[in-house]
Amino acid sequence: MPKKVLTVDDSASIRQMVTFTLKSAGYEVVEAVDGNGGLARAQADNFDLILTDQNMPGMDGLNLIRALRKLPAYGTTPILMLTTESSDQMKSLGRAAGATGWLVKPFDPQKLLDVVKRLVG
């Protein structure tokens, strides 16, 4: 049974790259285009890991993480922020919101894969 990953990003190319990287390694990947869509997908299914961008129309990444952490099913699920934001202030906000990690774009596919494997196997 492959592990299921949800990737939330308003950039179609980033979603495509994340999907390609993780699917090549055997993960099942579901995409959402913004925070609201991501929250809806997360509630409709059970994911082993969630990757989210920060700057998105509607609900941003930090608010998505806060909303997810309120759900019992995602209390301990690894949630990674994948964003161009790289300031320490934003990282602190992410950590406080409940993010498991902070990955700054551009991501290296192999490094992303290493992190995902480390978190969900």
Add this chain to the structure above:
Amino acid sequence: MVLSYPQRRFVACGLCLISVLLILSGPLWGALVWGLALPLAASMLFVLHFLYLAKEPKVIDREGADSGKNEAAPAAPDCLDFIHEQISQSKLEVSRVQTLIQDAVLTLVNSFSGLSQEAAAQLQLAESLAKGEVGIDSHAMSFSTFVNEIASAMGSFVEKTVENSRLAMLLVEQMESIGQEMQGVILLLDEIHSITNQTNMLALNASIEAARAGEAGRGFAVVAEEVRHLSGRTSSFSDEIRNLINRVNGSVEHAEGLINQLASQDMMFTLQARQRLDDTSSRIRVMDDMMAESIGRLRHGVGLLSDHVGDAVRSLQFQDMVSQLIAHVGKRLYGIEEMMELTSNKQQQQGQWEVRASARLAELQISLSNNPVAQGQMQSGSIDLF
């Protein structure tokens, strides 16, 4: 709509800032965007140039506004319309740039993904071919396995043949032994023949002695005759046995020759087949080694290709970063446009204008100060696990 000198300075500085930002961020954008960004930057610089060249009318405008005598310079409304038009066009062009880059990058990512997957599939196919896993028969085996199986079977066959040859040689020895035994029998027959001759001679002498004895020796003469008769029959049987033994001896020698020939032929054929199979096995082992080496090189090549695709995937994320940068530039344009509108309404909002303008300016400065993209290069971003 008339612009005062500070308004023009504000607009000019904003356009200058955007132009410099567009030019400096060029290396991040790639050739396509750079080609569109340059005219955009050039048009902004042209507006900047226009504003500063219009310094003389600006003084007149300001004085006119202050005094209320010269309320509208002839060129000022055209200038403002031009700026509005340029900003509007810039927004459209920025939107087109984003669409173009996104389309191109999506296609490129698809291409690289397909390339990587195709290479991996080819490697898998090559490995399957090498292992002999390709075929409609689930029990299909590789050529090298097939040859090894044949070599093993041939080895068993050779062992059996060698054993048969050894038994045949033993049989030949047994045949020779039988021949020697036959010679012994013939010698015994010679002895019997000699005894028969002596018996015959003895019977003859007995007959002579019986004849001398006259009537008294008649009975003895009959016995001597019977003895001679028995001796003759014995000699006759002995000759028949000798003839039979000679024929048997000839057959044994013939059989011995055939067995010898059979044993040597089997060994020769088997040893030659074994040699040919050994040679074929050696050549196949060489081919296997070459195939393994080729697959190793292919695997290495696919690994390199995967690395290159990884680099491409990382580099293609420039689209997301540039898109956010362009969106930020767009926000700056919106800010400039809003400030222009606010400034142009200064006369209608006397007393409240400064308060509203200051508040909005502070909001815009905070909003625009947070650039979402701090990276200046396309190196892999940092990873922090909390």
